[in-house]
Amino acid sequence: MNRSNALVRVMLLMLLTTMGGATPSALANQTLERGDFTATYRILVEQRAKAVVPVRYVITLTAGGQEQRNEDRTQGVLVSADGLVLVPARAISLDLSALGRAPPGAGAEARSSGFRVRLPGSDEWRDADLVTRDSELGLAWLRVREASGLPFIDFNEVAEPVPGRRFYTLLRTSDEWGAVPVVRPGMVLGETRVPRRTLLVDGMPGLAFDAAGLPMGFVDIDLAAMSRAQGRGLGLDLADLVMHMLPARRVAAATRLAETLPVTRLDAPAGE
Amino acid sequence: MPMPTSPRPLVTVLACLLAGAAGITWATAAPSDAAPRASVLPSNLAPDAATLAGARDAVMPHVVSILVVREDFADGESKLSVSSGSGTVIDPQGHVITNAHVTDRGRSFRVVFGDGREREAVMVGQDTAADIAVLRVQGEPLPMPHARFAEDADLASGETVVAMGAPWGLSNSLSAGVVNNPRRLLVSLFEDEADYEDQLAEDTPTGRYYAWIQHDAAIAPGNSGGPLVDLRGRIVGVNTRGMLFGGDLAFAIPADDARAVAEALIAHGRVQRSSLGLRLRSLRGTGHDTGVLVNAVQKGGVADRAGLRPGDRLLRLDELALHAPQAVDVPAIQRRIAELPATRPVRLQIAPADGGALRTVELRPVPAPIDRGPARAFAPFGMVVQTLTPAMAERRRLPVEGGLLVGSLRTGGPATTARPPIPAGAVLLSADGRPLRRPADLSPWRTPQRPARPVVLEFLAQGERRIAALTPSWGDHHREPLPELPKAWAGIEVQPVPPSLATPLGLPSAGFRVTRLYPGSPLASAGVQVGDLLVALEGEALPALNDLRAELFAQRVREFEIGQRVRFTGYRNGSPKAWRATLVAAPLPAAALRSMEQRRLRTQLRELGFFDRVERDLPLDQAGVLVQAVEPGGPAGLAHLRAGDVIVRIGDRRVEDLDSVAPALETLADEQGPARIPVTILRQGEARILQLERHWLQETAG
Numbered sequence: 026m027n028r029s030n031a032l033v034r035v036m037l038l039m040l041l042t043t044m045g046g047a048t049p050s051a052l053a054n055q056t057l058e059r060g061d062f063t064a065t066y067r068i069l070v071e072q073r074a075k076a077v078v079p080v081r082y083v084i085t086l087t088a089g090g091q092e093q094r095n096e097d098r099t100q101g102v103l104v105s106a107d108g109l110v111l112v113p114a115r116a117i118s119l120d121l122s123a124l125g126r127a128p129p130g131a132g133a134e135a136r137s138s139g140f141r142v143r144l145p146g147s148d149e150w151r152d153a154d155l156v157t158r159d160s161e162l163g164l165a166w167l168r169v170r171e172a173s174g175l176p177f178i179d180f181n182e183v184a185e186p187v188p189g190r191r192f193y194t195l196l197r198t199s200d201e202w203g204a205v206p207v208v209r210p211g212m213v214l215g216e217t218r219v220p221r222r223t224l225l226v227d228g229m230p231g232l233a234f235d236a237a238g239l240p241m242g243f244v245d246i247d248l249a250a251m252s253r254a255q256g257r258g259l260g261l262d263l264a265d266l267v268m269h270m271l272p273a274r275r276v277a278a279a280t281r282l283a284e285t286l287p288v289t290r291l292d293a294p295a296g297e
Numbered sequence: 298m299p300m301p302t303s304p305r306p307l308v309t310v311l312a313c314l315l316a317g318a319a320g321i322t323w324a325t326a327a328p329s330d331a332a333p334r335a336s337v338l339p340s341n342l343a344p345d346a347a348t349l350a351g352a353r354d355a356v357m358p359h360v361v362s363i364l365v366v367r368e369d370f371a372d373g374e375s376k377l378s379v380s381s382g383s384g385t386v387i388d389p390q391g392h393v394i395t396n397a398h399v400t401d402r403g404r405s406f407r408v409v410f411g412d413g414r415e416r417e418a419v420m421v422g423q424d425t426a427a428d429i430a431v432l433r434v435q436g437e438p439l440p441m442p443h444a445r446f447a448e449d450a451d452l453a454s455g456e457t458v459v460a461m462g463a464p465w466g467l468s469n470s471l472s473a474g475v476v477n478n479p480r481r482l483l484v485s486l487f488e489d490e491a492d493y494e495d496q497l498a499e500d501t502p503t504g505r506y507y508a509w510i511q512h513d514a515a516i517a518p519g520n521s522g523g524p525l526v527d528l529r530g531r532i533v534g535v536n537t538r539g540m541l542f543g544g545d546l547a548f549a550i551p552a553d554d555a556r557a558v559a560e561a562l563i564a565h566g567r568v569q570r571s572s573l574g575l576r577l578r579s580l581r582g583t584g585h586d587t588g589v590l591v592n593a594v595q596k597g598g599v600a601d602r603a604g605l606r607p608g609d610r611l612l613r614l615d616e617l618a619l620h621a622p623q624a625v626d627v628p629a630i631q632r633r634i635a636e637l638p639a640t641r642p643v644r645l646q647i648a649p650a651d652g653g654a655l656r657t658v659e660l661r662p663v664p665a666p667i668d669r670g671p672a673r674a675f676a677p678f679g680m681v682v683q684t685l686t687p688a689m690a691e692r693r694r695l696p697v698e699g700g701l702l703v704g705s706l707r708t709g710g711p712a713t714t715a716r717p718p719i720p721a722g723a724v725l726l727s728a729d730g731r732p733l734r735r736p737a738d739l740s741p742w743r744t745p746q747r748p749a750r751p752v753v754l755e756f757l758a759q760g761e762r763r764i765a766a767l768t769p770s771w772g773d774h775h776r777e778p779l780p781e782l783p784k785a786w787a788g789i790e791v792q793p794v795p796p797s798l799a800t801p802l803g804l805p806s807a808g809f810r811v812t813r814l815y816p817g818s819p820l821a822s823a824g825v826q827v828g829d830l831l832v833a834l835e836g837e838a839l840p841a842l843n844d845l846r847a848e849l850f851a852q853r854v855r856e857f858e859i860g861q862r863v864r865f866t867g868y869r870n871g872s873p874k875a876w877r878a879t880l881v882a883a884p885l886p887a888a889a890l891r892s893m894e895q896r897r898l899r900t901q902l903r904e905l906g907f908f909d910r911v912e913r914d915l916p917l918d919q920a921g922v923l924v925q926a927v928e929p930g931g932p933a934g935l936a937h938l939r940a941g942d943v944i945v946r947i948g949d950r951r952v953e954d955l956d957s958v959a960p961a962l963e964t965l966a967d968e969q970g971p972a973r974i975p976v977t978i979l980r981q982g983e984a985r986i987l988q989l990e991r992h993w994l995q996e997t998a999g
Contacts, residue, residue, distance in 0.1 A: 087708055094714070118779050136779070159782040161855060219840055221852050278858055279782055289780045 062193070066208050068238040069195050074206035075145040075176040076103040077197045077232075080112055080153070080167065082140045088121065088133035100196055101142060101167065102232045104180070104280050108172025110142055111280065113230065113245050114158045114165045142169050145176060154288035159279050161221075162271055163245045166283040180277030184235035186224050186270055188213050192233040192241045211244065214267060224270040233270060240277075242270035344457050344473070348528050352459050353471060355530025359386040359444040360523060361408040362463035363395055363418070363432070366930040368404050370681040373707030375674035377404065377899055377930030383462030383523030384408065384432065385532060387559065389440030393432045394559045395522030396537050397423040400430040402672075404930075408434055411469045422562030426570070426668060427506060428537055428550065429558040430522075444524060446556045447531035452479040452510060460514035460536055460547065462523025474514030474545060481511035481548065482625040506632040508625045509548040510534045516547045525549040554632070570635035571662035573645075574598020575605060577630060579621040588612040588648060589621035589630055595691075603658045608650025615643055637662045666691075672704065673736035676896065677743060677769035678752075679710020684735050685724055697757055700724040701733045715754070715767035723758040745771035775893045775955075784855045786883030787865075788818025789825065791850045793841035805868050807841050808832035809850045815907075816917055819878040820865065829874065831867040854880065884908060892925060893955050897962045897994050898938075899931020900924055904955055905943060913943065914982060920953045921945040921979065932993035936976060945984070946977035966994035 080101040086093045101110040121133035141150040151169050158165035169175075186192065194209045211228015226233075226244055233241045247269050363382045368375045382399030386392070393408060400406065406418040416436050423430035434441065452458075456476045464470050510525065516539050525534035534549030561568045574595035583590055588610035594601045611619050614633065621627050637643055642661045649656065670684025681704035683689075690698055703723045706712045712719045719725075725733045729752055733739065742752060751766040790813035799807045811829045814821040825831075833839055834853055842849060857863055862879045884907030892903040902922045910919050921943040927934045938944075944952050950961040965974050973988040 085709065094718075155780065157780040157782050159784075161784070161852070162782075164782075218837075219842060220846070220849055222856060275856070282782055282859075286780070286782075289777070 062208070062210065062236075065193055065236045065238075068236075069193055069208050069234055070206045072238050073178060073195055073234060074197070076178045077101070077195050077206060078103060078110065078145065079143050079197060079199070079204065080110065080116070080140060081142075081150060082116065082137040084135050084137045086121075086133070086135045097137070098199070100231050103175050103177040104166075105177050105284060106173060106175050108142075108153070108169030108175060109156065109177075109280070109284055110153060110167040110169060111178075111232065111243070111276070112165050112167060113243075114160050114163045115245075115248060117155060117158050117165045118160075119248070140167050142167065144169065144172070156288050157283050157286050162243075162275065162279055163247075163269075164243060164271070164276065164279055166280065168288050178232065178240055180240055180273060180280060182239055183273035183277060184237070184239040184241040185274075186213050186226075186233075186242045186272055188215050188224070190235070190241075192226070192228065192235060192244075192270075194229040194231040194233045194244055196229060196231050211268075213270065224272065225267040226270045227267060230268065232276075240273040242272045243276050244268050244270045344528050349459065349473065352526050352528050352530040353461075356385065356444040356459075356524055356526045356532065357461055357469070357471065358411060359442060360384070360461045360469075361386065361393060361410055361434075362466065362468040362519075363393070363399055363522065364407040364409065365400060365403040366405040366935070368402050368930070370672060370674055371705055373674065373679045373681055373705050373710050373712065374676065375681075377928045377934065379930045379934070381463060381466045381519055382521040383519065383536070385461075385522075385524045386434065386441055386443040387446070387532075387556075388443050388563075390563075391434035391437055391439065391441045392421060392559070392563055393418065393434060394535060394555060395430050395432065396535065397425045397428045397430040398537075399522045400432065401425065406432055408432065409468060422566040422568075424558050424562060424568045427554065427558040427568065429535065429555050429562070431559050431562040444526075444530075444532055446552045447527060447529070447533045450527065450531070450533040450552045452476050452527070452533055454478055457528055458510075458512050458514055458533060459526045459528075460512075460516050460520060460523065461526060462516070462520040462536065464515075464517035464519045466519050470520075472515040474512050474547075476510060476512050477546070478511040479551075480508040480625050482508050482628065506635060507551055507554040507628050509538070510551055512547050512549065513545040514547060515545050520547075569639075570665040571637045571639045572598070572665040573600045573634055573637075573660055573662055575600040577611070577621070577627050579624045579627055580610075581623055585610060585648075586622065587620060589619045589627065599660050599663055603645075603660050605645075605647065605658070606650055610648040610650075611645055612648055612655070613644075613646035634662070635665060639664050670702075671736065675736065675739050675743075676707075677771055678712050678739070678767060679707035679770070680712040680719070681705050682725065682736050682739070695724060695757065696760070697724060697726065699734050700726050700757065701736065701738070703756070711767050711770050715765045717763070717765050719754065719756055719765055719767065720758055723756045725754055725756045726762070727755040728752050742769050772959075774896075775891065777891055778889045781885075781889050783859055783882040785857045785859050785861065785880035786851075787820045787854045787878060787880060788815045789813060789820050790815075791831065791847050793844060793847050793849065794830065795841045795843055798844060804830055805871050806830065806832045808839055808867060809841055809847070815911060817881070819881055820876060823865075823876040823878040825865070825876050825878075826869065829867055829869050831865050833866045835863050836866075855883075891955055893958075895933075895958055895962075897959070897966065898933040898989075899928035900933045900938065901926040902944075902955060902958060909943070913979065915943075915979065919943075919945075919979075920951065922952055922955055922958060924978075932989055935993060936987045936989045938976070938978065938987055939980070941980070943979040944976060945979060946975075947989070948974045948976075962994060966991065 078101045079098055081096060081098050084095055084097045099112055099116040101112045104111045117137050119135040121135060140153040142153045143150050153167040153169045156166040156168050190213050192211050194211060196207050196209060198205050198207060209229040211226055211233065213224050213226050215225040217223060217225060228244055230245045233244050235241050245268065250265065361384050363384050365380050367378050367380050369378065382395055384393040384395035387394050400420060400423050407415055408418045409415045416434050418432040418434050421431040421433050454476055457473060458476055459471060459473050461471050516536050520536045523536050524532045525536050527533045533552045535555045536547060536549045538548040540546035558568055575591050576593040578590050578592040580586065580590055591605055591607055591609045591611060593607055594605055613619060619630055621630055639662050642659050644657050644659050646655060646657050666688035667686045668688050670686045670689065672681060672683035674681045682701040683704055685700045685702045687698045703719060703721055703725060706721055727733055749768050751768045754765050754767055756763055789811050791809035792812045794802065794804055794807055794810050796807040809831045811825055811827050814827060831839060839850060839853055857880055859880055859882045862877060864875060864877050866875045868874060887906060890904040890906045892901060895902050903925050905919065905921050905923050909923055910917055924938055924940055924942040924944060926940055927938050946952060947961045948965045952958055952961065972991055974991055976987045976989050978985050978987060
């Protein structure tokens with residue numbers, strides 16, 4: 026595909042959109058049929074990307090009485106106008122012994138603090154507090170202090186993930202690459218109910234959307250399962266090396282509950 | 298049996314005879330082939346019963362068990378434990394001689410006599426270099442009856458001796474044996490005697506000034522500090538060390554050495570020693586037959602300034618001829634030098650290493666450096682600090698003479714989170730510009746300041762003088778669990794029944810068998826009973842994968858929302874049944890409950906949760922806090938509080954929750970009142986009263 030053809034296609038899509046003759050979903054489907062995701066890219070970047078924000082924090086690794094602190098970052102998604110940010114629970118805490126990285130009982134744990142979020146259109150890192158997490162779902166929520174009127178992902182209408190369906194994870198690069206949005210396609214590869222109900226996917230961790238920009242689910246790595254799946258010898262049985270997607274309706278339900286909770290201040294000595 | 302060939306240092310197979318709270322404090326283990334061979338004479342001189350009884354009656358009534366509340370340091374905090382040793386009343390004023398390693402880091406002492414009398418004791422002085430300490434018994438009428446040292450304990454191999462004390466804390470114990478060697482230096486035939494001092498504990502070089510009495514009267518941890526007695530009923534030694542392997546080998550400090558140190562401690566509270574700034578070794582292997590060899594010279598020390606060099610031999614000290622053909626002869630010379638008055642010059646006759654003419658130099662001894670400075674945990678900084686003495690600095694080759702040596706650090710505490718973090722092994726030099734020389738220099742930061750302001754610390758680490766900003770923290774350290782989103786709960790425990798198990802059990806289907814109904818259980822309210830089999834939830838089969846994974850049931854329930862009404866189907870006694878239940882929020886698991894380190898009580902406490910109450914058959918609104926861990930030597934440990942207890946009342950104050958503990962303790966500790974404060978606990982279904990000692994609460998305040 027040469028540049029002029031692509032440009033024509035984009036202009037045509039814009040024309041059709043402005044004429045109101047087709048829904049974003051219909052447009053996306055038309056282009057998808059031809060293996061072209063430009064419309065989806067535009068929908069996601071223009072309508073959703075402002076809600077994808079970088080999150081920085083200090084991760085403290087404790088093992089064998091020793092402590093190490095490092096700065097880390099993750100992708101967050103604004104899920105309310107007043108600054109509720111959805112992040113993966115592994116960015117909040119991680120039991121490293123469950124990953125086989127430390128002997129059982131060694132108490133190796135990573136725990137995060139000092140959360141900061143950079144809001145869209147700003148170069149300022151704003152302090153945020155932990156609201157809650159759901160370690161089973163792999164989700165956590167931060168709240169940016171004194172925030173209002175922010176763009177956010179609305180879970181009132183969601184897409185249903187089913188095996189065989191494509192999805193698109195919306196991410197934001199680091200400052201080194203301009204902090205620009207990127208769209209990574211993925212696919213729902215299967216589903217299982219054992220040991221828990223989950224969709225097996227490939228793609229990238231983060232909030233996934235369908236081609237029309239509706240949230241479909243939260244994709245993440247099951248680090249413990251991934252750790253167990255590795256090193257199984259030369260049989261190369263790699264079927265378990267997949268990512269998991271939590272359907273958006275469950276993300277929505279958990280987020281509704283998290284929205285009602287106050288923030289948590291961790292590890293404050295008494296009286297301080 | 299062949300002679301051992303291992304060059305393993307002998308001291309590694311020795312252990313102090315201090316009985317710890319856990320029973321064993323033997324420091325280290327080593328293969329038995331590392332044990333030395335002593336020439337032991339066969340003892341065919343078994344004493345008659347009357348002689349043995351005479352020795353026993355002369356000393357045993359004056360032997361005491363010593364109970365010590367000991368403060369050790371780990372993870373940046375102090376840890377209190379209880380240990381025991383032995384001792385002997387040695388004069389009418391009630392002074393008790395024991396080992397310094399019995400009393401070392403002791404916060405409180407009690408002595409228990411053979412007839413069961415228990416008395417407080419106070420520290421008079423301790424000398425770690427000689428491993429001798431003296432306590433004084435309180436509350437006994439004076440003059441006190443006491444045991445006596447042998448004036449002329451000229452012990453010979455094969456002579457019968459009796460060890461008395463409290464092995465493993467068992468008081469009134471006595472064992473008999475013979476002297477194996479009255480002058481034993483703990484250096485094997487296979488190691489360099491010059492390494493001997495290096496192998497002694499780094500900052501407590503015990504054993505520098507005497508040779509030991511080696512004997513085979515059975516001793517064990519708890520005998521430390523107890524007397525070794527001859528058949529005339531005289532103290533001939535102080536039992537100090539035992540052998541882990543190789544039979545009943547015991548080592549005692551000779552009576553004359555022990556008594557001299559004890560007398561100095563009683564008179565001055567400490568032993569002042571002198572130093573010439575040199576280290577000595579015997580002539581063994583040198584080809585020389587007179588004098589004692591200078592093994593090392595302290596740079597810039599007295600001997601160095603006088604021109605002494607390693608390899609020189611000392612022939613005379615003033616009028617005294619020095620002669621050390623064997624290693625065992627060296628400690629007496631070391632002691633002689635240590636006893637020189639620091640005010641008077643001495644003359645040394647020297648045979649130079651280069652074979653030159655004999656020469657005599659005049660030296661003025663200097664006070665020996667203090668081997669080890671006092672240590673203290675400083676909670677606001679989350680670190681253990683120790684006064685850095687010049688001797689410690691020299692051993693560590695630090696380019697400073699003073700400061701506070703940082704020991705262990707509290708994980709996540711102010712020191713480890715300072716910017717930059719302060720590492721263990723650093724030397725604190727100043728805080729906010731004020732020099733730091735002793736732990737007491739940190740007192741300005743002991744009391745809380747609101748808001749907490751960073752302290753600028755200057756410290757030495759890896760040869761560099763750095764600065765860091767440290768924000769102190771005060772008060773009990775709360776551990777807040779990470780929050781967790783509430784989950785739906787059906788209020789039951791289940792046993793998985795996979796298909797392969799359902800048939801042999803005679804059950805109609807695979808599923809989950811109900812094994813317990815919790816109070817307030819939604820399924821119990823819906824009519825479910827223990828023994829019912831649940832096979833589906835909202836029409837979808839509940840998968841029981843194997844015999845063990847009961848959590849799959851709970852996971853499936855958690856996929857629904859709190860407040861959601863769901864339909865379970867299953868069987869009761871083989872007949873199909875269905876139940877409708879409205880799911881509720883699951884009670885918090887233990888990991889999600891708040892906990893705290895209570896510093897006054899020296900305990901780890903946690904909120905009382907739903908499952909704690911159910912386990913203990915308590916009302917669901919039962920107030921109180923759960924004890925998770927207890928320091929054996931802390932106020933709670935000494936009151937016999939245990940992990941698993943629930944504290945419901947301290948004194949006249951109800952304990953509602955974690956936040957009510959500290960105020961109750963603060964008030965009670967500060968009040969004048971009875972010596973003991975009753976604490977009501979719940980244990981094994983009963984309410985019990987334990988007694989907290991008020992003075993201990995006051996002790997642990999700092």
